[in-house]
Amino acid sequence: MHIKADTQRCLGAGQCVLSAPDRFDQSDEGTVLVLEDRVDGPAEEARLRDTVALCPSQAIALEA
Amino acid sequence: MTETSTAAPADARELPAYPQARGCPYQPPAGYDAYRDQGPVSLVELYNGRRVWAVSGHAEARQVLLDAATYSSDRVHPHYPATAPRFESARKVRNFIGMDPPEHTVQRRMLLTNFTVRKVQALRPGIQRLVDELIDAIEAKGPVADLVPDFALPVPSVVICELLGVPYTDHAFFEQQSRRVVTGTTSLEDSADAFAQLASYLDGLIRRKEQEPGDGLLDTLIAEQLSTGALNRRDLVDIALLLLVAGHETTASAIALGVLTLLENPEQLAALRADETLLPGAVEELLRYMAIADGVARFATVDTELGGHQVKAGDGVIVVISSANRDDEAFPAADAFDVGRGARHHISFGHGVHQCIGQNLARAEMEIALSTLFRRLPGLRLAEPSGQLPVKEPGGVQGIWRLPVTW
Numbered sequence: 001m002h003i004k005a006d007t008q009r010c011l012g013a014g015q016c017v018l019s020a021p022d023r024f025d026q027s028d029e030g031t032v033l034v035l036e037d038r039v040d041g042p043a044e045e046a047r048l049r050d051t052v053a054l055c056p057s058q059a060i061a062l063e064a
Numbered sequence: 065m066t067e068t069s070t071a072a073p074a075d076a077r078e079l080p081a082y083p084q085a086r087g088c089p090y091q092p093p094a095g096y097d098a099y100r101d102q103g104p105v106s107l108v109e110l111y112n113g114r115r116v117w118a119v120s121g122h123a124e125a126r127q128v129l130l131d132a133a134t135y136s137s138d139r140v141h142p143h144y145p146a147t148a149p150r151f152e153s154a155r156k157v158r159n160f161i162g163m164d165p166p167e168h169t170v171q172r173r174m175l176l177t178n179f180t181v182r183k184v185q186a187l188r189p190g191i192q193r194l195v196d197e198l199i200d201a202i203e204a205k206g207p208v209a210d211l212v213p214d215f216a217l218p219v220p221s222v223v224i225c226e227l228l229g230v231p232y233t234d235h236a237f238f239e240q241q242s243r244r245v246v247t248g249t250t251s252l253e254d255s256a257d258a259f260a261q262l263a264s265y266l267d268g269l270i271r272r273k274e275q276e277p278g279d280g281l282l283d284t285l286i287a288e289q290l291s292t293g294a295l296n297r298r299d300l301v302d303i304a305l306l307l308l309v310a311g312h313e314t315t316a317s318a319i320a321l322g323v324l325t326l327l328e329n330p331e332q333l334a335a336l337r338a339d340e341t342l343l344p345g346a347v348e349e350l351l352r353y354m355a356i357a358d359g360v361a362r363f364a365t366v367d368t369e370l371g372g373h374q375v376k377a378g379d380g381v382i383v384v385i386s387s388a389n390r391d392d393e394a395f396p397a398a399d400a401f402d403v404g405r406g407a408r409h410h411i412s413f414g415h416g417v418h419q420c421i422g423q424n425l426a427r428a429e430m431e432i433a434l435s436t437l438f439r440r441l442p443g444l445r446l447a448e449p450s451g452q453l454p455v456k457e458p459g460g461v462q463g464i465w466r467l468p469v470t471w
Contacts, residue, residue, distance in 0.1 A: 011169070011172055011173075011176070011356075011419075012172075012176035012179065012180060012421075012425050013413075013419050013420075013423060014180060014181040014423075015408070015419075016180065017181045018344075018408070019408060020425070024182060025182075026180040026182060028177065029176065030173075030177040030178075030179070030180045031176065034281075037097060037374055042383075050409075053280030053409065054408055054409060055417035056129075056130075056414070056416050056417065057413050057416070057417050057419075060128065
């Protein structure tokens with residue numbers, strides 16, 4: 001499983017950066033940057049699902 | 065205009081009003097319990113008699129806020145529900161808060177780089193210096209201090225001035241006009257006049273900046289958007305108006321009410337004082353609990369289903385933030401104020417594409433203001449019984465008008 005990000009949908013709220021700073025950053029344009037996209041194990045998946053749910057513009061997702 | 069839903073039995077019922085006055089300034093109005101008694105989505109009546117849907121359930125609130133195509137924010141549209149007379153004049157101010165995608169998205173993207181987590185992080189040392197100076201002045205003057213004008217208001221006001229490139233020397237003017245804009249009971253005429261005065265002031269400021277550029281966000285927008293024709297002068301004035309008003313009045317309320325909420329929950333304040341790592345979570349919990357923005361409005365663009373109800377195209381929908389943040393299904397024991405809760409999914413900044421663009425700045429200001437105040441004035445306490453503090457009127461930014469303290 002890995003993290004997928006859509007910079008076209010991203011509106012720069014920064015919720016992902018606050019929620020999972022080890023995985024997300026923001027570019028100079030203010031949109032999402034994925035630092036590490038691999039999701040290993042159920043604990044990581046659960047944690048990152050919470051992060052995905054916080055994104056107000058539905059710009060990030062977990063994919064198989 | 066479609067004014068009621070077709071939920072026929074409701075037409076005969078007397079409906080609860082929206083908005084209602086808060087008794088305790090950091091609790092939802094007791095009258096909102098009547099909404100939840102009808103389920104997560106129920107009918108309410110606005111000041112002008114219009115019947116609209118009130119969304120009190122957290123899941124349903126997210127559903128509405130995430131679906132900008134079905135639930136429009138277009139304030140110019142006659143179906144957009146005005147929750148107070150002053151919102152009728154807000155219809156004429158055109159900026160991204162009252163637009164739908166793709167129009168909304170073009171304006172929002174122009175501003176993104178100024179409000180990233182990293183940009184806000186870089187502002188923190190300056191915010192800390194400002195907060196320390198304000199507390200120096202409070203200490204020098206001695207008790208009693210009113211923390212609204214002496215602390216809660218100047219923190220965000222100075223910060224947004226510096227960010228935008230607005231001279232802080234004009235703060236008395238724009239703070240007064242902003243209050244006329246955001247106070248729930250302001251009349252249509254009064255709010256229209258306040259909007260006009262702010263627009264005229266900002267138009268003059270932008271014209272001066274075109275001659276003598278500075279280094280604020282407004283200067284960047286002039287250079288990159290106005291001069292290229294991406295924004296016209298009216299667009300820029302209306303964006304500046306939103307950033308200036310929303311940039312100080314909401315956070316000022318949140319800081320003052322945050323102080324009061326912590327003072328009235330001494331065991332939670334003690335927990336926060338004992339463990340500074342709780343600070344970011346404590347600010348999230350304050351945001352959830354206080355819900356400074358009581359609710360936000362949308363209207364349905366198509367016939368749809370929401371919380372088991374048939375919502376018709378044109379129906380007004382109010383997302384009752386103060387109720388959705390207290391939904392026990394989303395937040396166990398939601399009425400308990402718990403700085404260790406660790407929940408970030410409140411909708412105090414909204415959700416969806418309109419979620420507050422300044423949210424990280426607001427968080428930084430609240431964190432620095434609250435932690436520094438309680439550290440430097442350890443004996444801080446109210447100088448008047450909390451029941452005597454004047455609560456802001458319904459239908460606007462929620463909070464208190466005064467906060468007299470001693471230490």
